[in-house]
Amino acid sequence: MHNPLEIFTRWFKEATLTPFISDASAMTLATADRHGFPSVRVVLLKGYDERGFTFFTNMESRKSLELKENPHAALCFYWQPLGRQVRIEGMAQQVSNEEADIYYNSRPLVSRIGALVSEQSRPLDSHVALLKQVEEAKSRYSETNPPKRPAHWSGWRVFPERIEFWQEGKFRLHDRKLYTRTGSNWIVQTLYP
Numbered sequence: 001m002h003n004p005l006e007i008f009t010r011w012f013k014e015a016t017l018t019p020f021i022s023d024a025s026a027m028t029l030a031t032a033d034r035h036g037f038p039s040v041r042v043v044l045l046k047g048y049d050e051r052g053f054t055f056f057t058n059m060e061s062r063k064s065l066e067l068k069e070n071p072h073a074a075l076c077f078y079w080q081p082l083g084r085q086v087r088i089e090g091m092a093q094q095v096s097n098e099e100a101d102i103y104y105n106s107r108p109l110v111s112r113i114g115a116l117v118s119e120q121s122r123p124l125d126s127h128v129a130l131l132k133q134v135e136e137a138k139s140r141y142s143e144t145n146p147p148k149r150p151a152h153w154s155g156w157r158v159f160p161e162r163i164e165f166w167q168e169g170k171f172r173l174h175d176r177k178l179y180t181r182t183g184s185n186w187i188v189q190t191l192y193p
């Protein structure tokens with residue numbers, strides 16, 4: 001199979017259907033600042049296609065500030081019960097406002113309010129202070145008077161240049177297949193474990 005997206009689709013589907021995997025869409029996102037200092041955190045995959053792998057977040061958060069100054073990103077899924085890891089590397093680009101609106105508006109009202117009031121990654125007096133801000137905002141909005149997506153909340157799409165599929169093997173003899181983009185095609189290499 002020479003299109004890694006087809007393999008990803010099969011693996012992702014199998015992970016989604018595996019009972020002991022509570023959220024197959026959880027992926028580690030690595031970014032680095034302009035000096036190359038790395039940072040990682042977990043985000044949720046909200047969609048993928050030929051254009052890349054998408055997640056949503058606060059655009060003023062640490063990850064977004066790093067992506068704005070250095071768009072190189074890496075993603076990593078680990079589906080332990082299947083003994084599988086997928087690594088994806090490429091450049092991140094902000095999704096369109098339209099796409100961000102559609103996803104924002106699909107979220108539960110309280111999640112939308114949370115995204116509205118959260119100054120993600122910046123210091124907060126206390127968790128109670130956040131809950132108070134949410135309560136205050138809840139009194140201003142309802143399902144019939146919902147908040148508009150704030151400009152500080154959107155998504156990123158990572159356009160893959162490399163995708164590696166790692167299948168656990170016995171005695172650490174794992175099977176690694178690395179797909180590297182070459183224009184509109186992919187070359188595949190098997191790597192030592």
Ligand SMILES: Cc1cc2nc3c(=O)[nH]c(=O)nc-3n(C[C@H](O)[C@H](O)[C@H](O)COP(=O)(O)O)c2cc1C
Pocket residue numbers: 026039040041042043044045055056057058061062063064120121
């Ligand atoms: C399972 C899980 C899923 C998460 N999903 C997201 C997400 O989709 N978007 C997001 O902004 N943060 C998500 N978070 C929180 C991030 O890991 C992180 O704490 C937050 O985005 C701030 O990261 P930053 O300071 O590096 O920007 C998730 C955390 C966990 C544990």
